Amino acid sequence: xxxxxxxxxxxxxxxxxxxxxxxxxxxxxxxxxxxxxxxxxxxxxxxxxxxxxxxxxxxxxxxxxxxxxxxxxxxxxxxxxxxxxxxxxxxxxxxxxxxxxxxxxxxxxxxxxxxxxxxxxxxxxxxxxxxxxxxxxxxxxxxxxxxxxxxxxxxxxxxxxxxxxxxxxxxxxxxxxxxxxxxxxxxxxxxxxxxxxxxxxxxxxxxxxxxxxxxxxxxxxxxxxxxxxxxxxxxxxxxxxxxxxxxx
Amino acid sequence: xxxxxxxxxxxxxxxxxxxxxxxxxxxxxxxxxxxxxxxxxxxxxxxxxxxxxxxxxxxxxxxxxxxxxxxxxxxxxxxxxxxxxxxxxxxxxxxxxxxxxxxxxxxxxxxxxxxxxxxxxxxxxxxxxxxxxxxxxxxxxxxxxxxxxxxxxxxxxxxxxxxxxxxxxxxxxxxxxxxxxxxxxxxxxxxxxxxxxxxxxxxxxxxxxxxxxxxxxxxxxxxxxxxxxxxxxxxxxxxxxxxxxxxxxxxxxxxxxxxxxxxxxxxxxxxxxxxxxxxxx
Numbered sequence: 062x063x064x065x066x067x068x069x070x071x072x073x074x075x076x077x078x079x080x081x082x083x084x085x086x087x088x089x090x091x092x093x094x095x096x097x098x099x100x101x102x103x104x105x106x107x108x109x110x111x112x113x114x115x116x117x118x119x120x121x122x123x124x125x126x127x128x129x130x131x132x133x134x135x136x137x138x139x140x141x142x143x144x145x146x147x148x149x150x151x152x153x154x155x156x157x158x159x160x161x162x163x164x165x166x167x168x169x170x171x172x173x174x175x176x177x178x179x180x181x182x183x184x185x186x187x188x189x190x191x192x193x194x195x196x197x198x199x200x201x202x203x204x205x206x207x208x209x210x211x212x213x214x215x216x217x218x219x220x221x222x223x224x225x226x227x228x229x230x231x232x233x234x235x236x237x238x239x240x241x242x243x244x245x246x247x248x249x250x251x252x253x254x255x256x257x258x259x260x261x262x263x264x265x266x267x268x269x270x271x272x273x274x275x276x277x278x279x280x281x282x283x284x285x286x287x288x289x290x291x292x293x294x295x296x297x298x299x300x301x302x303x304x305x306x307x308x309x
Numbered sequence: 310x311x312x313x314x315x316x317x318x319x320x321x322x323x324x325x326x327x328x329x330x331x332x333x334x335x336x337x338x339x340x341x342x343x344x345x346x347x348x349x350x351x352x353x354x355x356x357x358x359x360x361x362x363x364x365x366x367x368x369x370x371x372x373x374x375x376x377x378x379x380x381x382x383x384x385x386x387x388x389x390x391x392x393x394x395x396x397x398x399x400x401x402x403x404x405x406x407x408x409x410x411x412x413x414x415x416x417x418x419x420x421x422x423x424x425x426x427x428x429x430x431x432x433x434x435x436x437x438x439x440x441x442x443x444x445x446x447x448x449x450x451x452x453x454x455x456x457x458x459x460x461x462x463x464x465x466x467x468x469x470x471x472x473x474x475x476x477x478x479x480x481x482x483x484x485x486x487x488x489x490x491x492x493x494x495x496x497x498x499x500x501x502x503x504x505x506x507x508x509x510x511x512x513x514x515x516x517x518x519x520x521x522x523x524x525x526x527x528x529x530x531x532x533x534x535x536x537x538x539x540x541x542x543x544x545x546x547x548x549x550x551x552x553x554x555x556x557x558x559x560x561x562x563x564x565x566x567x568x569x570x571x572x573x574x575x576x577x578x579x580x581x582x583x584x585x586x587x588x589x590x
Binding site: 111112115116117136138139140141143146147148149151152153154155158159161162163165166167168169170171172195197210213214219223225 | 354356468469471472473475476478479480481482483485486487488530533534535536537538539540541
């Protein structure tokens with residue numbers, strides 16, 4: 062397996078809604094084994110960029126996927142963890158139902174085979190929520206639900222993982238657990254990850270590179286240099302005083 | 310059919326079985342209600358009860374067009390027109406140009422208005438009033454056979470599509486990431502609901518049909534914790550209220566449709582309080 066080979070190539074992507082241009086001339090690449098963070102103000106088009114990769118919105122331009130040996134993938138498997146699931150919290154859908162809805166064509170209310178249950182348990186164990194396999198998804202805490210969705214996104218093993226502000230409903234302890242799972246998965250699977258986050262601290266800590274978006278790509282760079290960037294500081298209104306960052 | 314009739318007479322030793330219209334109505338209830346219970350779970354889960362209501366209202370326009378154009382087979386033309394309307398609403402909702410709330414509101418009232426307008430064109434709307442309140446006792450032998458055929462077909466498509474419908478309802482983008490053709494399945498959902506509503510509208514009535522779709526599933530949701538029990542209980546509640554409502558209406562002398570809906574509503578309130586008591590304790 063070659064290191065740092067291009068996984069997703071976005072070329073001259075444009076998205077319009079009516080006469081309003083949401084994204085314009087976006088050209089970006091995400092590499093295997095790397096976490097690319099999309100940062101920018103609210104309404105800058107970060108989520109729309111993820112939606113374009115998912116083909117959830119109409120767009121102009123090209124989005125190509127490649128496997129780790131550089132071969133183009135026509136129908137890539139995409140793992141996606143949404144910011145939040147807006148579903149009925151009283152819904153009786155269990156974690157197991159969610160997994161079976163994807164892995165089988167037999168309606169989930171017919172029951173689940175032992176083999177599928179073991180497989181789902183295996184996936185859930187990786188993210189540490191296996192004891193909730195029979196719990197309704199509405200009864201899980203924010204952090205537990207996001208970890209279930211992460212395990213769900215990783216099944217079957219995706220060619221790329223998209224995370225849309227995945228920890229906005231997760232408490233502080235849950236956040237570090239969530240990201241450490243992502244990091245170990247990325248290393249194990251050598252998987253490219255595209256992360257939308259509004260929290261620069263998380264980006265510096267957990268991402269490899271960043272792209273500052275404001276309807277187009279303003280700047281790209283190494284995540285460790287993020288806070289030194291003038292454009293990033295201007296966008297987020299960060300004051301740097303003797304190395305101490307103050308968020309406005 | 311004669312075989313089924315005589316089987317019913319032997320198995321059900323009640324006075325109402327003597328009447329053919331009651332036997333037909335009973336068979337129709339046995340056909341319609343389990344499917345309503347089954348499909349209702351998805352409607353309740355995806356918070357789409359007003360969507361199905363609007364589809365019911367548009368089915369009236371579909372039926373009206375079928376009647377007005379005097380096409381050879383009115384049932385088929387009704388279904389075709391209702392399906393076209395259902396796809397229309399579904400497309401407008403998915404285009405996200407207006408909020409789904411508004412789209413549903415517009416179609417809901419325009420559907421009834423257009424239906425009543427066409428049916429009353431020659432001045433004789435009263436002939437069609439059964440479409441509003443339903444008349445399950447008027448169902449004939451041939452209509453039951455047609456109903457059975459269509460409902461079996463709908464059930465098969467529903468079962469095959471269920472998991473994809475479930476994922477599409479949870480989160481569109483997540484379903485897309487799992488390579489589910491969300492647009493296609495949302496249309497399938499609209500079409501199936503509209504077909505069920507159209508073929509049952511004459512016997513259940515437009516004003517009450519949505520209650521039959523929503524109440525059994527809503528009652529089941531009050532007391533279950535997994536999808537399997539959700540579906541089993543919803544079908545049981547639907548079947549129970551259908552049968553008991555029909556028989557009660559015979560003895561009390563009330564409209565069958567309204568009695569069935571009232572039994573469903575009573576079950577809903579009972580399960581609602583059971584759920585509340587459980588949560589408090």
